[in-house]
Amino acid sequence: MVNMPRRFSALIQTAAVMAVCTCFFGGCAGKLETARKQGIELYQQKQYDQALATLNRALSYDQFDAKSNTYAGLIQYRAGNYEQAIYHFKVALQSDPSSEEAKDGLTAALVKLGKPDLALDALERSAALAEKVEDPRWEKTNVKRPYTKQVQENLYTGKVDDRVRIGRAYEQLGDYDNAVLYYKKALELTPRSTQALMSLARLYEKLGNKAEVRENLIRAYNIDPAAPGLTEAMTRNGIAISEVIGTPSRQEPMVPGSR
DSSP states (O other): OOOOOOOHHHHHHHHHHHOOOHHHHIHHHHHHHHHHHHHHHEEEEHHHHHHHHHHHHHHHHHHOOOHHHHHHHHHHHTTTTTHHHHOOOOOOOHHHHOOEEEEEHHHHHHHHHOOOHHHHHHHHHHHHHTTTOOOOOOGOOOOSSSOOOHHHHHHHHTHHHHHHHHHHHHHTTHHHHHHHHHHHHHHHHHOOHHHHHHHHHHHHHTTOOOOHHHHHHHHHHHTTTTTHHHHHHHHHHTTGGTTTTTHHHHSSSTTTTOO
């Protein structure tokens, strides 16, 4: 109803909020949690039809539940129902804008539908939102009140992941200049991000820039030798572990007095 009076629309919204509140105070919260948990377990067991039915039951208790929407979106994505997947991912991000799974899912679904510009726009808006968030973790030391800022914490700590995600989206689209730009933006925030370093190395490997591949893989190894896929990347690029250990990179000079 496009021409619905604003007052009537507001009444509907108020009624919806009251219904949700009534549901939760009436015991729906426990039913929601049980159905959500069962749905996620079924998803992990690859019983996707049963998982979706169970998650839909969870959403009947709270249609905005972030986790239930995220997993429902993942199932719809696997089934090739990209429009429905996008709906669920968007609702999930409205409730929890820090959800990594929903961000990845929304990006992938939009790209599948041939809408990479919308995917990049969503990612950049998400990154801009996170930029405004200050680190709330100091509040954990305040024993006088419970910690209620997990979403803000996830947004703050996920700033690097946001930039890597945007970089990967550009890389998939063949826009390597912007991909490098965002990987480097990630490293500006956290110079010791092995995820960003390995993403850069992978991209430079595509471009045939062996010096940069070596540089970024060595930096990553000196930070976290156990990073997933790192030793395979080094082997593939002819970098022996024996020649890497303790090797300083251009960006990480030896600390004075460390010899």
